[in-house]
Amino acid sequence: MHPSTPEIRALYVAHQGWLRGWLSGRLRCGFAASDLTHDTFVNLMEQPELPTLRQPRAFLQVVASRLMINRFHRMTVEAEVLRAVAMTSEGDLAPSAEEQASQRQMLGQVLAMLAHELDEKSRTAFVLARVDGQSYREIATRLGVSETRVKQYLAKVLLHCHGRMTAATSPSSQSAT
Numbered sequence: 001m002h003p004s005t006p007e008i009r010a011l012y013v014a015h016q017g018w019l020r021g022w023l024s025g026r027l028r029c030g031f032a033a034s035d036l037t038h039d040t041f042v043n044l045m046e047q048p049e050l051p052t053l054r055q056p057r058a059f060l061q062v063v064a065s066r067l068m069i070n071r072f073h074r075m076t077v078e079a080e081v082l083r084a085v086a087m088t089s090e091g092d093l094a095p096s097a098e099e100q101a102s103q104r105q106m107l108g109q110v111l112a113m114l115a116h117e118l119d120e121k122s123r124t125a126f127v128l129a130r131v132d133g134q135s136y137r138e139i140a141t142r143l144g145v146s147e148t149r150v151k152q153y154l155a156k157v158l159l160h161c162h163g164r165m166t167a168a169t170s171p172s173s174q175s176a177t
Contacts, residue, residue, distance in 0.1 A: 007050055011060075012041050019060050026068070031146040036071065040064045071152070078155035081162055118160060121145070125153035 016037055023033035040063050044050060053059050118126075121143055128134040128142065129150075136147040143150065 008041060008045055011044070011053075011056060015056055015060055016041065018057065019064060022061065023064055023068070029148065032071075032148045035146055035148050035152075036064055036067055039067050043067065074152060074155045074159070077159055077162075078151070081158040118157060122153040122156045125150050126157040129154060 019040060020030075020033050020037040023036050024030055027033050027036070040060060043063055051059070124143065125139050128139045129136070134142075136150045139150045140147045
């Protein structure tokens with residue numbers, strides 16, 4: 001049985017302020033703490049059944065801690081992907097016309113992939129950042145989310161693209177063709 005809205009609402013009203021404060025102390029960022037607080041309760045709503053909670057704060061800490069770990073892993077992967085992109089583009093001060101055409105073609109392929117494989121907000125954040133050159137703050141305002149959430153959307157896109165590129169260039173995928 002899916003957890004009922006009144007159960008989640010009561011848990012939220014009683015503990016969301018405390019959870020946000022607890023996360024804020026660990027993350028040192030109010031926006032990130034608010035995002036993870038929200039994600040914690042969304043996670044609970046997505047569960048098939050809410051367990052009987054004798055210590056709701058301890059339970060919320062465990063759920064939020066797991067989400068926080070996942071967030072740090074995504075941030076680490078995003079940093080690695082961005083570092084790899086920066087390393088490959090170093091020294092490319094003035095790309096040739098052929099390189100520019102190749103980059104446009106690759107961007108077109110990436111955008112086509114994104115249109116079919118990712119959610120709308122992640123897709124939009126990527127296009128606004130990489131094509132339109134908007135800042136995280138501008139994108140956050142446009143999408144009605146925090147800058148941290150924008151970074152998470154971009155990390156999701158980069159992870160997805162990295163996974164696709166890795167699959168396309170792995171020896172097992174090349175021998176199958």
